[in-house]
Amino acid sequence: MKKIKLIYNSGAGQSKFRYFLDPIIEKFMQNDFEVSVFRAGNKTNLYEYLKDSDKEDLYGIVVAGGDGTINRVVNVMMKNQIKTPLGIIPAGTSNDFARHIKMPNNFSECVDKILTKNIQPIDVGLVNDKYFINVCSAGLFTNTSIRADKKLKNTFGKASYFITGAKELFKFRPFSVKIETETDIMIEKINLFLIFNGSSVGGIDKFTDNSSIQDGLLDIMIVKNCSFHEVGILAGKIFAGNTLEDENIIYLKEKWIKISRLKGKCDNPDVDGDFGPQFPLEVKCIEKGLNLFL
Ligand SMILES: [Mg+2]
Known part of the structure; x- marks a missing residue:
């Protein structure tokens, strides 16, 4: 079974995503994925959850949230040199990056896109640390x-x-x-x-x-x-x-x-x-x- 880590920000984007969590998990499971879910609040330990991801033979890390949530995930990934592909579901107030990479607004269509496995390397900015x-x-x-x-x-x-x-x-x-x-x-x-x-x-x-x-x-x-x-x-x-x-x-x-x-x-x-x-x-x-x- 292929594995996915799904991180969602329950407070992002007028808290809409939590109502879609179950159908998203269902969709991944119907496609033979095992999904582990992490609810990213303000004080949760994202670092502990993600730090060994590279060794875990994952299909991908999927984050549902806005630019801020994606940034927190990307920081942990970059600092730990995690090369597991990242999938983005735009579920925040501000989804500038998701819009730039043309992720659909419909959460289920985002899953479809992630399932097509079109993985590409992209640049990341670094300001001081x-x-x-x-x-x-x-x-x-x-x-x-x-x-x-x-x-x-x-x-x-x-x-x-x-x-x-x-x-x-x-x-x-x-x-x-x-x-x-x-x-x-x-x-x-x-x-x-x-x-x-x-x-x-x-x-x-x-x-x-x-x-x-x-x-x-x-x-x-x-x-x-x-x-x-x-x-x-x-x-x-x-x-x-x-x-x-x-x-x-x-x-x-x-x-x-x-x-x-x-x-x-x-x-x-x-x-x-x-x-x-x-x-x-x-x-x-x-x-x-x-x-x-x-
Ligand atoms: Mg550039």
């Missing part, structure tokens, strides 16, 4: 998913991010950074930066057409300090998919980048929807670090 699968960002709007009140999140889902983001706009001040790449050093006053592996960030599906989770490079978008008016124009361009043509944008593709904060306040970066490490940030692309069911 924390891995990310989707995005590492800091500055204006970038912490809204963390700041959004849990009650607000459960009632309004994604709209809670816009409510929280709008409040933030009026309090925000730009900050200065030193940006080092393998070939360049820049000092800039900025509003925010995004370093992404896929192309879906903050619910916007396509920042660029040419980002890939298999090119060994991270895409970096830096928004320079600009006026409210220019932020408005820029937002319009982002929604129209022309983000990179703006003079306030610095766009890079790198294997390695270091960002040091020089002046001004900025919270720790958001890493896949959770607070990440402190500045300075050394960010690397770990090429083909993870095997994924696509």
Whole structure:
């Protein structure tokens, strides 16, 4: 019998997935799988559950949750060099990464996809000692998913991010950074930066057409300090998919980048929807670090 480890976050995405748990297990079992289930809450020991997965002859590790839950699983897998393929069922409030890899919204169809066994190696980002699968960002709007009140999140889902983001706009001040790449050093006053592996960030599906989770490079978008008016124009361009043509944008593709904060306040970066490490940030692309069911 083939074996699967299924991890689900019972609190993610308005707690919807728990009602689908039984039919998902049933479907795997009908296809001759033995399923072990782990309920990932806040204080559960995911590390203990996953650490020996590589030695257990598993078909895959399947995670049902949002970007944050996937990130926690990926961190344990990367730190323990677990090469077991990872399957993703998008069951969170924010499912940016699942959308990027085109996992269906229907949980049962996700199982179908995982059963086809299309496994491919993909890149993973590393910022200081924390891995990310989707995005590492800091500055204006970038912490809204963390700041959004849990009650607000459960009632309004994604709209809670816009409510929280709008409040933030009026309090925000730009900050200065030193940006080092393998070939360049820049000092800039900025509003925010995004370093992404896929192309879906903050619910916007396509920042660029040419980002890939298999090119060994991270895409970096830096928004320079600009006026409210220019932020408005820029937002319009982002929604129209022309983000990179703006003079306030610095766009890079790198294997390695270091960002040091020089002046001004900025919270720790958001890493896949959770607070990440402190500045300075050394960010690397770990090429083909993870095997994924696509
Ligand atoms: Mg890439």
